[in-house]
Amino acid sequence: MSETKVRIQDDLYRAVNGAWLETAVIPADRPTAGGFSDLDEAVEKTMMADFAAFAAGEKTSDIPEMKYAVALYKKVLDVDRRNREGIAPVLPLLEKLRKIETVEQLNAQAAELLLQGVELPIQMDVTEDMADATRHAFIVLGPGLILPDTTYYAQDNPAGKQLLAVWTDMAAKALAFTPLTAEEQKQYLDDALAFDALAAQKVKSQLEWSEYYKCHNPQDVDEVAAQVAPFDIRRLLNDLYGEDAPKTLVVYDPKAIREMNGYFSAETFDLYRHWTYVRTLLRSTAFLSEELYALGRTYRRALTGVAADPALEKQAYQTASMAYSEPVGVYYGRTYFGEAAKADVVAMVKKIIETYKLRMHKNTFLAEETKAKAIQKLSAIEIKMGYPDEIKEIWSKLIFDEDSSYFEAMQTIFAIRGRDKLDRALKRVDRTEWLMPGHMVNACYNPSANDITFPAAILQRPFYALSQSASENLGGIGAVIGHEISHAFDNNGANFDENGNLKNWWKEEDFAAFKELTRGMVEQFDGIEFHGGKVSGELTVSENIADNGGMGVTLEIMHTLPDPDYPAYFKNWARVWCQKAKEEYIQLLLANDVHSPTELRANMMPRNFPEWYEAFGVTESDGMYIAPEKRISIW
Numbered sequence: 001m002s003e004t005k006v007r008i009q010d011d012l013y014r015a016v017n018g019a020w021l022e023t024a025v026i027p028a029d030r031p032t033a034g035g036f037s038d039l040d041e042a043v044e045k046t047m048m049a050d051f052a053a054f055a056a057g058e059k060t061s062d063i064p065e066m067k068y069a070v071a072l073y074k075k076v077l078d079v080d081r082r083n084r085e086g087i088a089p090v091l092p093l094l095e096k097l098r099k100i101e102t103v104e105q106l107n108a109q110a111a112e113l114l115l116q117g118v119e120l121p122i123q124m125d126v127t128e129d130m131a132d133a134t135r136h137a138f139i140v141l142g143p144g145l146i147l148p149d150t151t152y153y154a155q156d157n158p159a160g161k162q163l164l165a166v167w168t169d170m171a172a173k174a175l176a177f178t179p180l181t182a183e184e185q186k187q188y189l190d191d192a193l194a195f196d197a198l199a200a201q202k203v204k205s206q207l208e209w210s211e212y213y214k215c216h217n218p219q220d221v222d223e224v225a226a227q228v229a230p231f232d233i234r235r236l237l238n239d240l241y242g243e244d245a246p247k248t249l250v251v252y253d254p255k256a257i258r259e260m261n262g263y264f265s266a267e268t269f270d271l272y273r274h275w276t277y278v279r280t281l282l283r284s285t286a287f288l289s290e291e292l293y294a295l296g297r298t299y300r301r302a303l304t305g306v307a308a309d310p311a312l313e314k315q316a317y318q319t320a321s322m323a324y325s326e327p328v329g330v331y332y333g334r335t336y337f338g339e340a341a342k343a344d345v346v347a348m349v350k351k352i353i354e355t356y357k358l359r360m361h362k363n364t365f366l367a368e369e370t371k372a373k374a375i376q377k378l379s380a381i382e383i384k385m386g387y388p389d390e391i392k393e394i395w396s397k398l399i400f401d402e403d404s405s406y407f408e409a410m411q412t413i414f415a416i417r418g419r420d421k422l423d424r425a426l427k428r429v430d431r432t433e434w435l436m437p438g439h440m441v442n443a444c445y446n447p448s449a450n451d452i453t454f455p456a457a458i459l460q461r462p463f464y465a466l467s468q469s470a471s472e473n474l475g476g477i478g479a480v481i482g483h484e485i486s487h488a489f490d491n492n493g494a495n496f497d498e499n500g501n502l503k504n505w506w507k508e509e510d511f512a513a514f515k516e517l518t519r520g521m522v523e524q525f526d527g528i529e530f531h532g533g534k535v536s537g538e539l540t541v542s543e544n545i546a547d548n549g550g551m552g553v554t555l556e557i558m559h560t561l562p563d564p565d566y567p568a569y570f571k572n573w574a575r576v577w578c579q580k581a582k583e584e585y586i587q588l589l590l591a592n593d594v595h596s597p598t599e600l601r602a603n604m605m606p607r608n609f610p611e612w613y614e615a616f617g618v619t620e621s622d623g624m625y626i627a628p629e630k631r632i633s634i635w
């Protein structure tokens, strides 16, 4: 299909990407092809060549931690050893779990198990305290589920049943590798499924999680302890921290904690212990023999529609770059990201923030004092561009024994990182820390730090190139930058102040006006049919507000360019969202992802802006027209 067959006024996405969509092939080991995915694939290819050269001794890095990453890379590649050892490396841990027969025994070992990556009946983590961004909070929530969301457990959800069958079959095959008798294997599996089904009735849905500011529910440790008994959280905290144990915990999922006896009690303890045995086994397959690796990915392949697993060299690179993400990201940034590009994009971010302020001044639904606070928040945003200047100390401590198996090496790395994470509960927040490594094709806003991060890997074509026109860069990375900044003022971010603290800085009537506009955005997307499913306006509202803000602010900058090219702006916006995806993956995202499908991101947002209508002479008779009174521009 050529660009001329579909009129741009009817379907921007297809007019720009049609020819590509006709011919593009999704790589066998990926759920998608297109914008983000192709860039990611290219970064991976570059880095895999470098890792191969490091491993062969043809190349060295002046980043000391890279030698551990390369050592791990080699462990993954050592399939002779992996295949010879089979399931053996994980057996001591599984045997330890098998012997835990009472809640008392679990309580006595919980701290140790936590650091071994064993799932306890509730999940725990340490993160920034929403109420005071200088400090950390020890958070608690319910257990993770087998299926992607609670909604999959509904009687009338066919995908849920199908996926659970795939998981059950995979787990049964994995259990057959263990020393358990056939009878025990069946019992463990039945109990694991029973525990999961009970937990699914208590934990939050993805829709509930999407309003993340509601996670802040601090409770006294004794209050939490009473709810989660007979699980002894006080003992666990004492074993982890001694006298310094946190006195206040933040309950991220209150119902899952309050009603914990619905899935965990002394009477039903077998369900939990068999569930965690099976989950530990399945998690470990990633680091065992090739056969177990492939088996352990069966469910994930079904979930995403992916046909094949990554080739061995890719597995090795993926594991090493995940385990040593910061040093690998710094290596990528220093090697492939130029200072000229960095300076150029930082200048663009500053320009976008300044333009955002101008728009705040002109805002029609906020009182002056609220505007002033919003502008203060914009002024305080910190920019993290490319990759960090220095590598944090923790990464130099991730040292595993040279003789250890792949599985043992990973356990060592997880344990050191896990302990480091837990220790943070007693420390102040380090604001210079990066949430994303340099080699990641993504970007983010952190409401607790009021900062934005743009890894080096996303600062490439089609998002950005020094050789692209200013209009193209604004439609690409500019709109993404504006998107991330808008998260400071989406339905979640708006609840945090300029220091990243959960605090209401709005006048009541201003917040009500904002809520009203938010409702409009929910309605604009809600119920749109897509691949047999429907978009949830509520689930995707924060991201749609961010896209709306990102487009609004970059179009404002377009007006100030000496030679603005609006068609080029919109075409590059559509190019960035170009994607071909496996049907299973589309359905997975539709039900769980806070982002709208990329095709809709490309085609829905432009119609809210007059520039779109002018750029291509779009009128009432065109597919991408909406009446002026239905157009929304929030920020």
Ligand SMILES: [Zn+2]
Residues within 6 Å of the ligand: 483, 484, 487, 543, 546
């Ligand atoms: Zn976003």
